[in-house]
Amino acid sequence: MKGLQRLVLSNKWSASLAEVFEFLEKPMEQVEEILRKAVQSPVRDMTAMALHLISAGGKRLRPALTILSAQLAGDVNSRTIAFAAAIELMHTAMLIHDDVIDKAEIRRGRAAIHTLWGNEAAVMCGDFLFAAAFNILAKDGDIEVIRTMAQTSSQICEGEVLELQLTFNPNVTESQCIEIARLKTAELMAAACKIGVMSVGADGQQFVNALESFGRNLGIAFQIVDDVLDWEGSVEEIGKPVGSDLLEGKVTLPVRYILDSLAENERRIWVQRISERAITPDEVAELARFAKEQKILEKARAVAKNFADRGLAELRLSVINSENSNQTLYFLERITQFIVQRRI
Numbered sequence: 182m183k184g185l186q187r188l189v190l191s192n193k194w195s196a197s198l199a200e201v202f203e204f205l206e207k208p209m210e211q212v213e214e215i216l217r218k219a220v221q222s223p224v225r226d227m228t229a230m231a232l233h234l235i236s237a238g239g240k241r242l243r244p245a246l247t248i249l250s251a252q253l254a255g256d257v258n259s260r261t262i263a264f265a266a267a268i269e270l271m272h273t274a275m276l277i278h279d280d281v282i283d284k285a286e287i288r289r290g291r292a293a294i295h296t297l298w299g300n301e302a303a304v305m306c307g308d309f310l311f312a313a314a315f316n317i318l319a320k321d322g323d324i325e326v327i328r329t330m331a332q333t334s335s336q337i338c339e340g341e342v343l344e345l346q347l348t349f350n351p352n353v354t355e356s357q358c359i360e361i362a363r364l365k366t367a368e369l370m371a372a373a374c375k376i377g378v379m380s381v382g383a384d385g386q387q388f389v390n391a392l393e394s395f396g397r398n399l400g401i402a403f404q405i406v407d408d409v410l411d412w413e414g415s416v417e418e419i420g421k422p423v424g425s426d427l428l429e430g431k432v433t434l435p436v437r438y439i440l441d442s443l444a445e446n447e448r449r450i451w452v453q454r455i456s457e458r459a460i461t462p463d464e465v466a467e468l469a470r471f472a473k474e475q476k477i478l479e480k481a482r483a484v485a486k487n488f489a490d491r492g493l494a495e496l497r498l499s500v501i502n503s504e505n506s507n508q509t510l511y512f513l514e515r516i517t518q519f520i521v522q523r524r525i
Contacts (some may be wrong), residue, residue: 185490197515201245204512208257209241210264215266219313230294230306242516243268243373246399249516250377250392253509260321261380267314267330270417274310275337275369276462277303282341283429311444326376333372340364348430348433349454351440358434359401366407369398391499395513398492403520405485408433409478412469413524424465430458435481439472482521489517 202209220231244265251261279285280293281300286294295303311334318327344361347353374396378389412427412435426433432440432455440448451468454460472478493514500506 196389198240198519200513201519202241203513204250205245208262209244211262212241212244212248212265215317216269218318219266219270220310222309226298226302227306227309228408230302231276231310233291233294233297234277234288239289241269242403242520243272243370245516246370246373246396246513247377247380249509249513250374250396251381253392253506253513254383254388255379258381261377263317263321264376264380265327265373267317267473268369268376270310270314270317271334271404272369273328274307274314275429277307277310277365280343281307282345316370323379326379327371329376330357330381333368334369336364340366340368344431347432347457349455350430350432351455352446353432353436353437355434358432358437362404362408363397366404367397370400371397381458388499391495395492395496396524398488398495399517399520400490402485402492402517405434405481405488406520406523409435409481409485411435412439412472412478422462422465423469424462427455427465427468428460428462430455434484435472435478438477439468442475442477443471486521489521493517 186452206387216235217232218237220228222228222231244426247265247268248257248261251257275296276288281295281303285293286296294306298306315327315330318330333518338356340361340363343357343364369394375389375393383389408426410423411433412502422428427436440451451460454464496513497510500501
């Protein structure tokens with residue numbers, strides 16, 4: 182396995198994901214080539230920043246979803262590959278901006294861009310990648326695809342601001358946690374699936390809607406598991422202290438469940454300390470031990486699995502049974518399995 186797959190499939194990733202990317206090796210290599218070309222700039226540092234993160238690998242789940250969605254609807258073509266690259270550029274732009282907002286120091290095993298080039302340059306690089314994504318879409322010229330991605334960009338921004346708006350608010354509800362996950366993460370996965378279908382000109386709005394819904398449910402599951410991992414991993418595994426989300430004031434779904442599981446007097450103390458922004462790493466570490474002992478994190482994982490299962494069930498109902506569709510569904514199921522079961 183070459184290039185991209187060697188970057189993506191280190192020993193961290195499960196056999197299920199390795200199987201998917203072995204199947205997608207040729208189209209994903211084409212995506213990588215477009216990515217490298219898309220970030221070339223006469224401004225040397227712009228290209229250097231973009232390639233610093235792009236060449237670090239990553240899971241590449243979103244472009245894989247675009248390609249598999251296209252294959253489920255027809256034959257993968259040059260539009261599919263271009264759209265998959267645009268999706269990855271947009272995702273990478275989000276990561277760069279997120280690292281600036283969160284003051285993260287590590288991304289994909291490398292120093293975050295803002296730690297090397299500064300916040301201002303990092304923000305501009307993120308903007309450059311958003312523009313590069315829309316440049317690819319503009320060359321294709323499909324207004325519905327452009328509209329889909331523009332709306333998705335707006336929703337991602339809304340999700341980020343909603344999360345910021347609710348920081349250090351101990352009264353965030355379960356439905357608000359899900360809404361943040363939908364906006365900031367799931368809508369891009371929904372768009373990845375939708376424009377994959379659109380790339381092959383597939384007919385049938387019900388089929389398009391089913392794939393879009395599958396991507397959305399999968400994205401919500403992905404974000405919930407991501408939030409769980411913030412409490413399950415070690416500093417060595419996740420690159421940051423356990424419970425970092427809460428230290429930053431983010432009341433995610435696992436945090437909501439942990440707080441709700443505390444005795445009333447303890448919960449009142451935590452509510453006050455979160456509101457006053459007075460929590461410490463040692464206190465959060467103690468809360469993490471409580472969550473593991475009480476198996477609270479498994480409750481959040483179960484919610485993630487329910488979203489993923491719902492998306493797959495809707496998709497199966499809309500797919501015409503054929504050898505090609507059964508094979509593609511199998512690989513979508515493998516991605517789903519990885520997302521729900523991942524431990525790092």
